Amino acid sequence: MEYFLTEEQQMMVELARKIANEKIKPVREHYDENEEFPWPIVEEFAKSDLCGAYIPQEYGGLGGGVMDLVLIVEELSKVDGAISLALAASALGTFPILLYGNEEQKRKYLPDIASGRKLAAFGLTEPGAGSDATALKTTAKKDGNHYILNGTKCFITNGGDAEIYTIFASTNPAKGARGISCFIVEKGTAGFEFGKKEKKLGIRASSTRELIFNNCKVSAENLLAKEGYGLMIAQATFDSSRPGVAAQALGIAAGALEESINYARTRVQFGQPIASFQAIQHILADMATEVEAARALLYATSKMMDAQHAAGKKERITKESAMSKYYASEVAMRVTTNAVQVFGGYGYIREYPVEKMMRDAKITQIYEGTSQIQKNEIALALIKEAAGKK
Amino acid sequence: MNIIVCIKQVPNTTNVQIDEKTGTLKREGVESIVNPFDEYAIEEGVRLKERFGGKVTVITMGPPQADSALRSAISRGADNAILVSDRSFAGADTLATSYTLAKAIHAAGKYDIIICGKQATDGDTAQVGPGVAEKLDIPHIAYVKKIESIENNLMVAERMMEDGYDVIEVPLPALITVVKEINTPRLPSLKGMLSSKKAQIPQWGAKELGADKNKIGLTGSPTQVMKIFSPPPRPGGEKLTGHVSEMSKTLVSKLKDLKVI
Numbered sequence: 153m154e155y156f157l158t159e160e161q162q163m164m165v166e167l168a169r170k171i172a173n174e175k176i177k178p179v180r181e182h183y184d185e186n187e188e189f190p191w192p193i194v195e196e197f198a199k200s201d202l203c204g205a206y207i208p209q210e211y212g213g214l215g216g217g218v219m220d221l222v223l224i225v226e227e228l229s230k231v232d233g234a235i236s237l238a239l240a241a242s243a244l245g246t247f248p249i250l251l252y253g254n255e256e257q258k259r260k261y262l263p264d265i266a267s268g269r270k271l272a273a274f275g276l277t278e279p280g281a282g283s284d285a286t287a288l289k290t291t292a293k294k295d296g297n298h299y300i301l302n303g304t305k306c307f308i309t310n311g312g313d314a315e316i317y318t319i320f321a322s323t324n325p326a327k328g329a330r331g332i333s334c335f336i337v338e339k340g341t342a343g344f345e346f347g348k349k350e351k352k353l354g355i356r357a358s359s360t361r362e363l364i365f366n367n368c369k370v371s372a373e374n375l376l377a378k379e380g381y382g383l384m385i386a387q388a389t390f391d392s393s394r395p396g397v398a399a400q401a402l403g404i405a406a407g408a409l410e411e412s413i414n415y416a417r418t419r420v421q422f423g424q425p426i427a428s429f430q431a432i433q434h435i436l437a438d439m440a441t442e443v444e445a446a447r448a449l450l451y452a453t454s455k456m457m458d459a460q461h462a463a464g465k466k467e468r469i470t471k472e473s474a475m476s477k478y479y480a481s482e483v484a485m486r487v488t489t490n491a492v493q494v495f496g497g498y499g500y501i502r503e504y505p506v507e508k509m510m511r512d513a514k515i516t517q518i519y520e521g522t523s524q525i526q527k528n529e530i531a532l533a534l535i536k537e538a539a540g541k542k
Numbered sequence: 543m544n545i546i547v548c549i550k551q552v553p554n555t556t557n558v559q560i561d562e563k564t565g566t567l568k569r570e571g572v573e574s575i576v577n578p579f580d581e582y583a584i585e586e587g588v589r590l591k592e593r594f595g596g597k598v599t600v601i602t603m604g605p606p607q608a609d610s611a612l613r614s615a616i617s618r619g620a621d622n623a624i625l626v627s628d629r630s631f632a633g634a635d636t637l638a639t640s641y642t643l644a645k646a647i648h649a650a651g652k653y654d655i656i657i658c659g660k661q662a663t664d665g666d667t668a669q670v671g672p673g674v675a676e677k678l679d680i681p682h683i684a685y686v687k688k689i690e691s692i693e694n695n696l697m698v699a700e701r702m703m704e705d706g707y708d709v710i711e712v713p714l715p716a717l718i719t720v721v722k723e724i725n726t727p728r729l730p731s732l733k734g735m736l737s738s739k740k741a742q743i744p745q746w747g748a749k750e751l752g753a754d755k756n757k758i759g760l761t762g763s764p765t766q767v768m769k770i771f772s773p774p775p776r777p778g779g780e781k782l783t784g785h786v787s788e789m790s791k792t793l794v795s796k797l798k799d800l801k802v803i
Contacts, residue, residue, distance in 0.1 A: 171729060203736075
């Protein structure tokens with residue numbers, strides 16, 4: 153479908169497609185098989201300026217918005233939803249600074265992220281605080297001009313490979329959710345260590361590690377906004393970042409659809425290409441329709457967010473953001489499962505790319521809020537809207 | 543360092559179709575790209591700029607749509623571009639093309655090094671690069687696979703040969719044509735793509751170059767194409783099967799029959 157992208161956006165898509173096909177496709181199996189972080193590809197991202205697509209020009213970016221990030225992540229994820237995550241997860245770690253950083257913090261950290269010299273990561277989840285994120289136990293105690301961080305984060309994407317971390321910790325445990333604050337912590341800070349690297353079902357080229365804070369001393373200058381603003385920062389970040397996960401899911405689904413169509417046209421059974429059978433045709437039709445619906449919802453949401461941001465409005469766009477992420481990730485799981493079905497036995501083996509796509513798709517229903525959490529957000533927004541009208 | 547890179551826009555196909563009536567290449571419906579060997583020339587130019595400073599100017603002779611090839615070069619790091627285009631240049635063979643490009647390079651100002659791809663994938667002559675050097679009366683090294691050094695106005699480069707390579711020293715300014723072993727061309731950057739969109743590319747015709755009318759286009763081309771045809775496809779070879787020891791014996795006897803050994 154024609155979405156009337158700007159000339160700049162068309163260029164971004166074209167460039168992301170080139171990188172995906174020329175640089176990522178030949179090595180995607182290698183990184184999946186070996187669970188290695190794709191540094192050479194990250195260097196390609198850096199050289200291409202894609203890392204700064206959504207960062208304002210005054211901080212070294214290209215001045216685009218959520219839509220630009222979405223287009224890039226979708227295009228890269230068509231070929232590999234795990235390698236694209238190095239860039240997408242860096243954006244997740246960057247949004248707290250972008251949305252709530254002061255001028256000094258933005259000048260200090262954003263240019264390196266925009267140029268791709270450094271990756272960022274987002275540290276919220278803890279062993280006992282997943283969907284219930286506000287139950288986090290990491291603490292940050294004020295000590296003169298510093299805060300002392302103690303606690304453990306888990307399942308942190310880009311953990312260990314990123315240089316800049318936005319970390320959520322409680323500065324006032326008695327206040328519960330309202331006592332959470334957000335800090336920028338750099339790799340190499342004394343008392344900040346990395347724990348084990350997780351072995352995963354999918355997105356195996358992406359690193360997922362524990363972050364361990366043991367009397368880690370962080371300057372008070374690294375506090376984002378004010379003490380107690382952590383929950384608000386996390387919520388606003390998710391509003392902006394969930395479209396990125398939706399784009400990853402959409403890309404994986406679109407990639408699986410393309411593989412399925414090509415395979416169905418060439419695979420011969422009963423003396424004819426399997427694409428000639430209605431059983432296969434209907435599967436492909438369902439896949440294509442769902443992919444296009446997910447894309448339409450995601451693009452509309454992203455454009456709305458960027459337009460609102462450009463108009464200087466601060467209202468949260470939680471509902472549509474959650475809808476995009478919820479729908480695209482469900483579509484990704486269904487479409488990739490169907491892709492494996494279209495490929496039959498060949499779909500189940502690693503020589504063909506669709507089993508990996510199915511494994512990679514699953515995470516999109518889980519991280520940055522499970523599908524069930526997205527539905528909670530959507531329903532809550534519906535109820536609030538209805539109550540507000542009376 | 544002033545670096546000039548000469549490029550050509552070619553059809554994006556390895557299987558060029560020929561119009562049997564006119565004997566010319568069929569270009570309709572075939573996407574145009576930068577000649578693949580010229581991509582290495584652009585990359586080498588940009589790398590020299592990154593090493594020694596200066597600027598990279600890309601020049602192409604072609605129809606107005608060759609503008610897109612120049613913009614592609616800018617998106618990969620070239621600084622500016624010149625489109626050499628005029629109806630009177632049409633029908634040029636390698637001699638007239640070399641003359642015209644040499645005039646354009648001369649008009650572009652001072653230069654230290656000129657880089658060309660070893661040949662274009664449509665004509666495959668590999669004559670224009672060396673031809674430009676002759677017209678400019680400067681030394682050239684063809685088939686360069688590595689620039690070893692540039693010091694004190696001297697360049698040392700490795701010329702790829704079938705049985706190894708030659709190491710050649712030339713004074714600057716000089717021209718080189720490059721082979722694909724010389725580097726791996728980078729992908730464009732977004733900032734490069736954006737600036738390539740905005741770039742002002744001047745178009746120079748015969749008048750701007752002060753070109754001699756008798757040396758350009760069809761008039762300036764002594765080459766006459768009498769006939770052009772596609773060679774018949776190579777017949778399939780013979781495939782030996784069976785046990786290795788048997789196959790080896792058969793192979794040796796066949797080679798002896800053919801008087802190869």
